[in-house]
Amino acid sequence: MNLIFATNNPGKLAEAREIITTHHILSLAEIGCNDEVPETGTTISQNAEQKAMYIWDKNHQDCFSDDTGLEVDFLNGEPGVYSARYAGEQKNPEDNMAKLLAALHDAPNRKARFHTEIVLVIGGTPHHFEGYVNGIITTSKRGDGGFGYDPIFQPDGFDITMAEMTAAQKNAISHRSMALNKMAKWIFGTCPQQ
Numbered sequence: 001m002n003l004i005f006a007t008n009n010p011g012k013l014a015e016a017r018e019i020i021t022t023h024h025i026l027s028l029a030e031i032g033c034n035d036e037v038p039e040t041g042t043t044i045s046q047n048a049e050q051k052a053m054y055i056w057d058k059n060h061q062d063c064f065s066d067d068t069g070l071e072v073d074f075l076n077g078e079p080g081v082y083s084a085r086y087a088g089e090q091k092n093p094e095d096n097m098a099k100l101l102a103a104l105h106d107a108p109n110r111k112a113r114f115h116t117e118i119v120l121v122i123g124g125t126p127h128h129f130e131g132y133v134n135g136i137i138t139t140s141k142r143g144d145g146g147f148g149y150d151p152i153f154q155p156d157g158f159d160i161t162m163a164e165m166t167a168a169q170k171n172a173i174s175h176r177s178m179a180l181n182k183m184a185k186w187i188f189g190t191c192p193q194q
Contacts, residue, residue, distance in 0.1 A: 002023060003062050004026050005027060006052060007065070022184070022187050023062075028055075035054075037051050044080070047081060048117045051119075052065040052121045053126065067081070068115065069083045070113075071112060093147065096149065097152050114175040116179045117179065118183055135158075137154075142160070143163030145164065146163040
């Protein structure tokens with residue numbers, strides 16, 4: 001059975017395909033969708049549901065989407081839902097990291113967490129799954145793996161950033177894999193015969 005993932009991000013697709021083994025995961029490109037999928041919500045949950053429902057309304061096929069935010073204690077939870085466009089609508093990860101590091105210059109508290117919400121739409125009904133990983137924002141970038149804020153996020157219990165981890169290390173603890181695993185268990189429990 002097919003399940004559309006409202007993304008074209010190769011890293012996210014690979015992670016989802018490793019975890020969701022009950023379905024064949026299709027990207028937006030693979031279903032011929034080149035739309036700019038809207039994400040105008042004011043919360044991570046709203047954005048995730050908006051994207052998933054947009055794909056459902058357009059295709060009437062079971063689908064899911066994710067939205068992730070980096071929530072920094074010292075900045076009262078910012079950049080949060082605006083993480084991808086923190087430094088502007090160009091959504092440039094390098095600019096985002098530079099802005100965040102500048103905002104935290106000499107900050108006494110560098111605690112942060114990644115928060116992912118996945119919304120799965122089955123038969124037009126949305127189902128929500130969350131994942132979190134706690135850590136700190138480093139004072140400089142380290143590593144060249146991952147994407148987004150990974151080079152400046154060091155998870156609790158580690159002395160390396162997410163960008164310094166192997167894919168297997170990251171997938172074992174990441175916010176997205178946590179939410180995907182919750183979704184996979186729900187799908188398997190609902191459709192064990194597949």
